[in-house]
Amino acid sequence: MICINGVKIEKTSIKLSEYLSENNLSASRIAVELNGEILPKSKYDETMLKDGDVVEVVNFVGGG
Amino acid sequence: MKIKINGKKAETNQSTLFSAAAEFGCKTQNTVTIINGFQTSKDVDIKENDEIVFIEKGKIPDKDEFEAMLSARHTPRVYEAAKNSRVAVAGLGGLGSNIALMLARTGIGTLHLIDFDVVEPSNLNRQQYMISHLGLYKTDALKEQIMQINPYVNVICDCEKVEEKNCTELFKDDEIVCEAFDNPEAKALLVNNLLENRSDVFIVASSGMAGYEKSNSITTKKITDRFYVCGDGTNEAKQGRGLMSPRVTICAAHQANAVLRIILKEFDV
Numbered sequence: 268m269i270c271i272n273g274v275k276i277e278k279t280s281i282k283l284s285e286y287l288s289e290n291n292l293s294a295s296r297i298a299v300e301l302n303g304e305i306l307p308k309s310k311y312d313e314t315m316l317k318d319g320d321v322v323e324v325v326n327f328v329g330g331g
Numbered sequence: 332m333k334i335k336i337n338g339k340k341a342e343t344n345q346s347t348l349f350s351a352a353a354e355f356g357c358k359t360q361n362t363v364t365i366i367n368g369f370q371t372s373k374d375v376d377i378k379e380n381d382e383i384v385f386i387e388k389g390k391i392p393d394k395d396e397f398e399a400m401l402s403a404r405h406t407p408r409v410y411e412a413a414k415n416s417r418v419a420v421a422g423l424g425g426l427g428s429n430i431a432l433m434l435a436r437t438g439i440g441t442l443h444l445i446d447f448d449v450v451e452p453s454n455l456n457r458q459q460y461m462i463s464h465l466g467l468y469k470t471d472a473l474k475e476q477i478m479q480i481n482p483y484v485n486v487i488c489d490c491e492k493v494e495e496k497n498c499t500e501l502f503k504d505d506e507i508v509c510e511a512f513d514n515p516e517a518k519a520l521l522v523n524n525l526l527e528n529r530s531d532v533f534i535v536a537s538s539g540m541a542g543y544e545k546s547n548s549i550t551t552k553k554i555t556d557r558f559y560v561c562g563d564g565t566n567e568a569k570q571g572r573g574l575m576s577p578r579v580t581i582c583a584a585h586q587a588n589a590v591l592r593i594i595l596k597e598f599d600v
Contacts, residue, residue, distance in 0.1 A: 296515040298522045298536075300554045305526040323554050325522075328567030330541040330574050331426045331513040 271322045283314040287324070298325040332379040337392075338399025348383065349374040357385040365403040368410075382407050398483050402438050409595065410438050416594045417441035419505035421493055421521055423448075423469040425574055426537055427511030428459035429583035430590075435477040437591060441485040442477065443505055444470050447492040457576040493517065498524040502532070507593055509586050510536035513568070526558055535589045539563040540582035542572040549578065551585045553600045559593075561585035 269276045271286065283306075287294065299306040300323040306314060316322060334341055336355050345351040348366060352359045363386040364371055377383065384403035386392070392400055402410045418439050420427045423446035431442055446469040450460045464472035470488035477484050489501060493512075498521065502508055508525060512518045518536060525532050539562035540549060548563040562582050568574045592598070 296519050298519060298526070298554070298558070300558070303555055305523070305555060305558065307527045308523055325536075325538065325554055325560055326564065327515040327518040327522075327536075327538045328541075328565060329513060329515045330539065330566070330568035331422055331424050331511055331518075331537060331579070 268318060269316050269320050269322065271316075272324055279318040281316045283316055283322075284312055286316070287311070290324075292324060292326055296327045298327075299323070300325070334377060334380065335382045335399075337384055337396045339395070346376055347374050348377055351377055351383065352385060358387055359385070361389075362387050368404055368406040370404070401481055401483070405438060409591075412594050413438045413591070414440045416507070417443065417505060418590055418594075419443040419445065419502055419508045420511055421445045421502075421508060422511035422513065422517075423458075423473055424454065424511065424513050425457040425576070425579035426540075426583045426586065427509065428469070428473055429580050430509050430511055430587045431473055432459050432476065432480065433584065433587040434590065435481050435484050437587070438481065439484060439594075441487065443487045443489070443502075444473055445489045445491060445493060445501060446470055447490055457574055457579045493521055495520060495524060499528060502529075506531055507533045507590055508535070509590060510534060511583070511586070515567075522558070526555075533557045533559075533593050535559045535561065535586045535593070537562045537582055537586060539566045540578045541566045541568040541574050543575055543578065546578065546581055549581050549585060551589050551600045553598075556598070559589050559600065561589060 294311055302321055334343055343351050343354055345354055349359050365384045367382055384399055386400050416439055418434055420431045448469055450464040450467055450469055450472050454460055460472050468490050470490050474486045474488055477486055510518055510521050522534055522536050525534055538560055544566055551559055551561045553559050
């Protein structure tokens with residue numbers, strides 16, 4: 268199970284880049300926290316989320 | 332016993348507020364009296380280490396007393412911590428102008444203000460500027476107001492656009508940074524750049540505060556030990572959903588209070 272933004276997903280692995288594109292999340296507008304640490308942008312493409320991972324994708328929307 | 336009266340250390344044997352006032356020649360009529368950050372009109376008992384301020388209405392205090400009076404409503408421990416801290420505010424629009432003024436009123440010792448833009452008429456619906464500021468750089472307009480509110484704040488201005496190439500250098504002396512940009516790419520750039528390259532920085536960012544949706548949908552979330560995000564996370568500014576003063580100010584207040592809590596080492600949300 269993988270937990271992304273508080274939602275439990277019954278899978279043992281997901282490609283981060285696939286999750287982002289399926290959810291219409293643009294890499295230039297987000298910050299990704301993986302198990303308590305910020306994931307560097309350069310690792311988005313290669314990162315495979317695995318069983319037990321807890322992920323928060325912060326999506327920045329316009330306005331301020 | 333030792334007490335502080337109008338910011339100055341004093342020694343007294345008096346046991347009540349009014350008797351101490353009499354001893355040190357302070358009036359209690361037509362006067363605002365504040366003991367340990369709390370305003371009172373009663374002749375309450377005093378004790379060792381109390382901080383007392385008597386502010387005679389309508390009288391301009393001398394310079395020494397002035398800072399003590401400005402900070403009199405702050406809880407003593409809070410004021411000391413605020414005074415010794417430095418906070419960067421990146422972006423001085425609806426969020427940043429409000430955050431900076433709130434932090435100035437709170438007595439933050441050093442404010443580092445960053446924005447490249449000038450004040451224009453469409454800013455006035457939510458940003459802390461006035462007609463007289465139109466055409467001025469936001470850094471200058473905001474500094475002028477801070478000096479009118481609390482002249483003891485050290486204000487450092489950088490009239491620059493934050494980009495990958497200058498990010499590290501611009502924020503090198505900052506350990507607490509408020510992300511208060513309008514543009515989502517700029518928000519993500521600052522947050523990722525600082526969090527990837529600096530292990531010593533706290534960042535309080537924002538996402539989602541447009542329109543007039545429910546006030547209570549705006550929250551402060553803690554993402555990592557050093558990364559907080561305020562806002563509702565979804566309501567972007569777009570056609571038909573503009574940025575309006577109430578919700579932008581609510582979000583700014585979330586950010587300012589998150590900063591204050593970090594300064595006071597209260598890290599939960």
